[in-house]
Amino acid sequence: MDLQVLQCWHKRISQELDVVMDFWLRHSHDEEYGGFFTCLSQDGKVYDDLKYVWLQGRQVWMYSRLYRKVPRFRRPELLQAAQAGGEFLLRHARVSPTSQKCAFALTRDGRPVKIQRTIFSECFYVLGLDELGRATGELRYQREALTMMEAIVHWVREDHSELGRPDLTGAVPHDSMAVPMMLLNLVDQLSEGDAETANRFSELGSWSAQRIIMHVQRNGTAVLENVSEDGKELPGCMGRQQNPGHAIEAGWFLLRYAQRQLDSALLSQAVEKFMKQPFYSGWDSEHGGLFAFQDVNGLCPTQLEWKMKLWWPHTEAIIAFLMGFAETRDQELLKLFNQVAEYTFAKFSDSERHEWFGYLTQEGKVALTIKGGPFKGCFHVPRALYICEEILESLIREAESTSHD
Template sequence: MATEKLAGFRERIRSELDRAVDFWLKHSHDKVYGGFFTCIGRDGKVYDELKYVWLQGRQVWMYCRLYRTVERFHKDEILEAAKSGGEFLRRFAWVPSAGSMGKCAFSLTRDGQAVKVQRTIFSECFYVMAMDELARVTGDREMQVHAETVMDQLVHWVRVDPSGLGRPQLPGDLPVNSLAVPMMLLCLVEQLAEGRVDVADKYRELGSWCVQQILQHVQRDGTAILESVSNDGKELPGCQGRLQNPGHALEAGWFLLQYAVQHGDKELQRIAVDKFMEIPFRTGWDQDHGGIFYFLDVDGLCPTQLEWSMKLWWPHCEALVAFLMAYSLSREPTLLDRFTQVYDYTFSHFPDKEHGEWFGYLTRQGSVELDFKGGPFKGFFHVPRCLYMCERLLDSLLAAACDS
């Protein structure tokens, strides 16, 4: 019975992944200037030509990963699109600044002129992901070195001197450990180190530091995951300190779980599941309407984010990966129940039956409130990464079931 259920999941997930890939292959490629359109309406029409660098980088990465590891996506069309995106990024993403390598833009015009630069590390992070994965499929050693150079700049900004990010130093603006930062760096360590002993050695201490920084977000005697804490792991005052982002905590959960498995760290494996999956699921699941809230206040106050109660696609993607990965390792039935609960909500709410791909933004009650497929923060990333990872996890589970 369990096997049948898993096979059912896999069939749906596989077909959803095929539909998502088809959608972006068909609608997102800019054949004139290179790179990808990312603002794509429900039916595939481009509604804004701005190119968001996070999403360019993520799409290059995702195409390359699919090309490299999934036989049915090992197609020239996908490789060529990834190369075009990579070239666009290398030519246009960088905004020079005096005395350093510069910053990656946040958004570019269609023809590659910088529109906006954020004072954070994330454009560069997705750039590194893209370049490293692209180097893996093309064998371009210079590109791999380039990715590492940018990585080292990132680490310098985060751990040594943030002044290159361009934020003014203000007396009331104390340094914050934002969950996103060590998560991103840990993700990049995984990316760069895969299958490379020397690189793994180089970033071993960084990986361990990232894990410790992530664990600082377990607060309130182990009962809550808070999105931002002080640099020495204390709760911050006010709304910022009380903020919970359940989807983000769940994503951190599967990052930690992967790391724990690689390092044979049973204790970390337990923390990843008990703290970074169970807690955000318990507190983040909407008991009235189903789905995972975007933001919550740990004291039950009203968050100040206007969109706090909306149901976004990506926390559900992260939850699916987290619970299926956790189940694969422990075969604990409650973890499969969690996965099933999220799966049922996700697949009955987000996919667009008519045009393919997923809606991204639902009301608290679960109706579609923004109907585009791609926007400033939704591209070819969370949906295909989730489906890709779940398909692989289900492949392994089903193969093991056959063997037994």
């Protein structure tokens, strides 16, 4: 390990985390109703005051995690904002007192505007409230998170009728990788430092990991976004769809799970099949950056944004390659981390007005100047910077102790 390189990246990433968090602290807080504005223009002005439940939960998680884990962020205003966000979720996220179903979008004062027939609003509700409970020491947040988690598991594994998704005769039942990925991430969150909860969700963690692995298809040469419920390739565009960033994100989720389970075979599979392989097939050799979508047969994908470069696949790749390197010391992973990080900082980071752009053309030009919207909030960018800072600190400590021996 080159200590100087690690120190350089640590300094760069730490400074970027400070700048990114300052942007959200200055521009996103709704002091009147609680919660956060996420539809922010390039300079931080609010262009729409709708509040998206999954982004509220993500920002509560981000603030709470930084407050709890990073000494320089242990500031009262950060925890107060997280708690105001958590209370906003408790008051308004669920669309009915008799249901666990959460809205997708709310008005500024918390009235439901839109529901999605998925589990993701609820999943980020769990993520945010559990972390808020850890940061504040108030058990009521974690109790609420566990109650919602039980509802999510019921919808996924037993009865999805409350999601409002009818079973249509022409629809092929399928397994979307996003669902087991999200559940594995929640198991990781809820189990941290809690043997009883870890034991409670141990079977769910194993089930989720196995469901993710089912998406490795074509004799191990591709990760497909959707497969049949018994792990077979599906016909048509949906079956051929690849999402390189999603596969790489699944890779580091599986890596963390494999570390906890001491499962070296799964760890190797996470690195080789979910990190390296999707990267090499998904990287644009002409312009750099990861494609948003691909077709495994090389046909033109149907998603209009398929060849755009989106912020979040790159943040996931930065985490995955650095985490993979820290675990395996595979120099190829460190090289890939450098490659993606250099591209990402050069293209997405807005050095003038701070935070990151989210949407670039294939050539790497800014396509949308907004800093936040219905899908991009205070999460993927600061999460990647925080995790990478933590990993780099550990690698630097190790390198310094080795140099002193």
